[in-house]
Structure formats: C-alpha cells, structure tokens
Amino acid sequence: MVKLEGEQVLEVKPDIGFLHRGIEKICENRTFLQGIAFCDRVDYVASMNSEWSFVLAVEKLANLEVPRRAEFLRIIVAELNRIASHLIWLGAFNMDLGAVTPFLYGMREREEIIEILEMIAGNRLLYNYFRPGGVKNDFSPEAFERIKNFLKTFPQNLKEYKDLITNNIIFQKRTKQIGIITKEKAIKYGLSGPVLRGSGIQYDVRKNENYSLYKELEFEIPHFKEGDIFSRHLVRMREMEESLNIIRQALDKTEEGSVLIKQPFIMKVPVGEGYFRTESARGEMGVYMNSDGTAKPYRVKFRTASFVNLQILEDNEIIKKLKLSDLIAFLGSLDFVMPEVDR
C-alpha cells in the first residue's frame, strides 16, 4: 500500500502473506528426501539453489562426502539456473518500465536453458535433482552438446541486450541516479545479492563461504559503487557473463566418476543444528536445520533473500525521494519473487 501526494510517494507499507503455504511446518513431517521436493517450491524461478542449501545442510550435519564429478555437475546446473532467473528478471523489469519487447527476447533464450534442464533432470521448472551425497543422475552426451552450443550462441544475445537496453537513452534517464541505496544502509538492512553489490560492497557467498568446488574456478565479482537502479542492472548483466565463464571452466574440469554415494534405506541425520548458506540468483539463501536423530528434521527455517531485501521499502529516507513511476522501477530492480517472501 502506497501513500501518495499527487505523484510524490510518502510512505510504503508492504502487505504480504498471500502465498503462505506453511512449507516449514510441512517439512517437519516429511523425511529429508521428501523435503527436497518441497524446497523447490520455496523459489520456483531458480529452484536448483534452494535445493542446494537444503542438501548442503543435510550433508554437513551427517558428514557426507560428495564425489567430485557431482560437485561440478551441481555447479553447471546452478549457474544455468542463475542465467535463466536473470533473464526472467530482465523481461519483467523492462515490462514494468513499459518496453514489452525484451520480455519475449528473454523468454526465447530461457527456453533453450529450460530444455537443457529438462533433458538433465526431467522437469522444466521444479527439478528435484539434488540428493544428499550427489545428484540424481548423470548428464547424457546430448546434454553436454547442447550446453556447448548454448555457450557459443548466448554471448551474441548478451551483446543484443546491451545495444537495445543498456545503451538506450530513455532507459538510462529512467534509471540513473534514482533509488540510491548507500553503502551504510545496505549493511544496516542486511541486504544481499546484486542489490548489495550494486552499492559498492564486493561480497558473494560463493567466494566468502567457499562451499563446493568454487575455489578451483576463477571468476570475478562485479560491483558498482553508485547504488542506483542502473548499477543493479549492470551487476546482473555482468553476472550472466561470469556465469558463462564458470560453466566453461567447469565443463573442462569435469572428471570421470560416480555422481551419487550409496544411499541408506532411511536417511537418519545425527543430532545437531547449524545454519548453512549458498548464493542464489537473488542473494543469500540460508537454511537453518535442527535435527534430533530421527528420519525427519525437527525444525527447518528458510532464510530467503527476497524476504530480507523487501524490508528496505519501510525506510522512509529512500522512499520519500521517489515519484510513483520511479517506485515501480525501484521495485523491479530489487528482483524479489513472492514465493520466497511468503514460503
């Protein structure tokens, strides 16, 4: 709900909870393997990363070791999903600003990625692909071919978006120097993901927490210091290029081996608790898990990036400088999805 005076915004009060499905309560009554399918639904736009946080928690608490081939396959799939999520953001953000064409351009590229993931995991949107101790199945040779073709054709599309959108004078006038989030506010509100990196702080959970085999790959963390909507846009465009880089290196380094350790009949996790996190497309995705030694978790909490990033709307200093059309662009640049906010 927005309080307006003419076109000037005075106050914003988000009203959430319309998509609350009680996933945390459901997970308390399901085994760990069944919980992975529910984890997908927490963020259905980029679901590989939500599954990764959950599976990472089970593996760290039960001390399971993941084979190297499975780690590289996980990295490839997660980065493909990051590109797909950023393409949806590109389309939806531009449609909010009034340009309808980039939406279909983004969907055209995303269709290729979704078909690759359907060849790998069997499903277009909600994959259920990760398992504690590896991944469900290996890639087929056709999938490897299609990924290599995608790596060849996608840079041309990125150049197209740069000419059409980033260098467009109307887009620049609507997004430069608007909706500025300073460095201090970004830290105070605990923001994460491209919103944080657009305000000048070089922080990425992939580099700082060093989970999986990201330490063997070389990639940069794009960050820009202005903190306006245009910087956040540039961060996401550069992240797509860096993801292509990561996939290329991971394809070269993938070695032969198994993709899943031997699974027990009923997976029991020893008593313990902990908070484990990964970098999803929107920011830091964390899972707090408390296990009491049985086959079902005692408490699972999903800390999602959209829930935390949305609280910046209650800060009046940033909001009072916006007019109504700037507010729409600001909301688009935060890139939040409602299933993550409500769970």
Add this chain to the structure above:
Amino acid sequence: MLQIEKILTEKLSSDIQVGPKNKHEIMIYVSNEKFINAISEISQNNFKILLNITAIDLKENFKFVYNFLNLEENFRLNLISFSDYENPKIDSITKFYPNANWFEREIFDLFGINFKNHPNLKRLLLLEDWQGHPLRKDYQDESIITL
C-alpha cells in the same frame, strides 16, 4: 581467544557460556535477562549484519538462534538464548538491527512469542484475526485431516 569472546566474558561473566568454535564461526549462549546487553556489545564490535533469527519449540521452553556476520573478517557469530514456555518473551533488537523487524513479526505470528519494545508487533503472514500459532508443536486445527 577471539576478541568478541573476551569482551563478552569480561562484561557478562556468569550469564555467558561459550560453545563450539572453529575458524569460521563461534556459538555463544546467553541468558534471557542479559540478552540485550550482549546484543549492544556485539553491534559495537564489527558484527554489523544480522543474517537470520530462528525460534524453535522444544516443548518445555523456546530456543532462539541469532546469526551475525562480521564483514571485514568474514566470521560468523551464533547467539543462542532461551525463554520459558508459559509466557515466552525476549527483547527486540530492532534499534540495533533494523532488519530484525520482519523476522520478529514472523516469529510472533507463527509462535506467539512477545518481543518487548518492538515498534509494530502485528501478524505478518497470516490473516489479522487468525486464532492460534501454527508452528507450535501442539497446534490443532479441525481442517487438517491426517490419513
């Protein structure tokens, strides 16, 4: 000994207990009464980011887990506190960490725990006039049918 550990054990000696630690994180237990003093020490000592607040229903009491991050040294602090079952309450930390606002509202909504000095303690995810607190272990509802 880490610096934050030293500061907390000096100022709140008997109400603090240090748990397991390694080079990435440390776990510290604090009592409910001295909780807000520990928070003010932590927020002045470089732990500027609040990552997560969780509440757990342990059937005899409630347990709270707070996760903080030190950006420069890339180090995490897990603070654990308890409260009793009959009348659960704990101090709100919104004046030190503004993003605790919605975390605490969600815990009030789903567990029924009272946060003292919270600026706007209303339900967040469920309807305004919902009865009961769903995430408690003894929550009953006629519309849930177990097969």
